[in-house]
Amino acid sequence: MQNRDFVIENATVVLPSGILKGASIKIEDRIISKIREGSINSNQNRINAQERFLLPGFIDLHSDAIEKEIEPRPNSFFPVNIALFELDKKLAACGITTIFHALSFAEGEIGVRCNNTASEIIKEINRLAPKLNVKTKVHARFEITDDGAIPYLEALLRDRYVHLFSLMDHTPGQGQFKEVASFKNYYGTVYEKSDAELAKIIGKKLSAKESVKSRIDYVVDLCKSMNIPMASHDDDSEEKILWLNEMGIRISEFPVKMEAVRAARNNGIYVCLGAPNVLRGIHRQKT
Incomplete structure (x- = not known):
């Protein structure tokens, strides 16, 4: 495709502020130039997303x-x-x-x-x-x-x-x-x-x-x-989160207990969860 400018329409767009349904996105010179609900008037190539989700990378x-x-x-x-x-x-x-x-x-x-x-x-x-x-x-x-x-x-x-x-x-x-x-x-x-x-x-x-x-x-x-x-x-307790805070460690990845998740949030520590496990509805800790 020689003309790299195009419009993606009829998309469910995920934005920092929320989800925008039936939206269109205009791309010019490989940069998103416009996002709006509904259609965008343009003579550029058009892609119908058929209401699929469109997310950032x-x-x-x-x-x-x-x-x-x-x-x-x-x-x-x-x-x-x-x-x-x-x-x-x-x-x-x-x-x-x-x-x-x-x-x-x-x-x-x-x-x-x-x-x-x-x-x-x-x-x-x-x-x-x-x-x-x-x-x-x-x-x-x-x-x-x-x-x-x-x-x-x-x-x-x-x-x-x-x-x-x-x-x-x-x-x-x-x-x-x-x-x-x-x-x-x-x-x-x-x-x-x-x-x-x-x-x-x-x-x-x-x-x-x-x-x-x-x-x-x-x-x-x-x-x-x-x-x-x-x-x-795999953080599993508030005690460990407080230790992380003292050490200057700012990310708790895949915590296995909600106690640890809440403590991380309360202490300004970022929480990283395992997307595949969340998608499958499976908690990492098995009891």
Whole structure:
């Protein structure tokens, strides 16, 4: 289409102020120049939205999709560059205009979630980002019981390869997994871990708890010094939210209890919910 100017009509438009039904949008030189209820008089090309929703481009702050794109099945890996370009097409087709690819630093746990692999993927994402259709960023997820992740994360942070940093703790007994059984059921089923492998992972997490605070303090101070935004994962109590507030962490992502949600709101902390779970009507915490 040589003439890039066009009008989208008969759309249900989502605006900051509310939803506008039967609306039209005029695009000129790739910029929205007019939004109004009803029709817009114009000789430009017209697209009938047939009352479908028309929304701004989505910003996905936490997507693990790149992990599945690289490793669609256990121990079956695609080259990172191929995975990135293919996923980029899917994201654009879904209306996502900014993506924060979430890479986890959790040595010896699941799939590509090991420190060296995650680090190399992040470097490749940064190298290829200018060639992708979707604005592409990196969300580094730090499993706080993994002391071996610190050197990798420090190097990536100092090189400005990370655009969002989050703390996560999947140790059974809190957060997402209140019981050991729920942890084993999830990781054993989804990631095909044996009982022996699960016991090793849980044992490592529990033994690392004593030195967690020093690791957290170090990476949080580093992020603050470089003005990198921080989030916390699977918050489950008001106490934890108050701790986030003291630490200067401003995002609570996927809180698993309403107590945590309310506390975050009351303390000016942003809440990020999992859209797929909300859409399916499923709460993350299983009791």
